[in-house]
Amino acid sequence: MRRLTLISYIPLLLFVAFWQFSTREASLGQLPTYLSVVLWVVPLLLPLHGIIKGKPYTHAWANFILVWYFLHSLTTLYTHPDERVFAAIELLLTSLAFIGATGYARYQGRVLGLGLKKQK
Template sequence: MKLPTHSGFYRKLTLVCYLPLILFVVLWQTVLAPSEFISLPLAFVLFVLPLLLPLYGILKGNPYTHAWANFILMLYFLHGFTTIYTLWERRYLPLIELLLTTGAFIGATYYARYKGRELGLGLKKKQVGNAGKMPD
């Protein structure tokens, strides 16, 4: 199976997974399984606010925002695995979280890569002329 090498597909994948992830986290913390240990406002700060930080850049299609949003998505990935382990009887909730997080992560990673190439962005290559020599 050959994966697409254009940014449009990955932008759609990011949006199709990231926006429902926000909605799912809100529903999880309010309706599906609200925490008995933390208040609702604190739950919103801890679980919803981090997803809202890169939202503007993701909606605008900024490849740099897609790249750093992956750091935030990793928190939800870890949360999903931890919750599967600790609350086995409600494993369907973290499984949905993991599915949406993984889709958003893959979409954001490849969108940043391909859109960055399309825009001519990238990391500068290091000069190899004096590689391995100590400065005087």
Template sequence: MPTSPHFYRWLTQVCYWPLLILVALWHGMPTDAPGTLPAYIALFLWVLPLLFPLHGLVKGKPYTHAWTNFVLMFYFLHGLTVVYTHPDERLWSILELIFTTGAFIGATGYARYQGRAQGLGLKKLKDYD
């Protein structure tokens, strides 16, 4: 695997933006199924969590890349569940899984290598003694 933070930042951006668009399209479509939320409420609830880390991801902040993974795991679990339970939405969920996995790997790698380049990180216990 590359150790360049630029590669991981690129991977994060290449997967995060399509994930944001995919989620907006998928959950923004009106459905006539009984018991579903109106499209504007579903869109708000599904897109809003992806907007929280947006500023830090655009600015290239390693800490934001690190905690973005907590948000991404929600979408990863959703994709896994939908692949299994809704065969008619399988394509959407497979794309969600691909983009989420790519963004997760990219954000983790960028946080690790860019954080090291900036001297950020957790101190080892032996450094305190």
């Protein structure tokens, strides 16, 4: 699961940066390209160190960031027919990263004994 996260999360980061630089329509409204890149790339950079180090807690909370990109790809698939290929690639990479991060956090959390205590 960790490998799945790595082989999908890092390409997602690179792909989002490429998409923001390659198409002007991908940016948010009338924002300059550099600001749009910052708004779309920086959130993916936040958990990158912990994902590379293999920290299960970081894998778990990175999913909250991945949901933003998942929703973005679904919205773009529906609203921008000319960017459907980009949106489909983003959806695939985001889904794989989400599945990998969730699986790794769950497995590694059990191994380390991290979990919610059951109520009596």
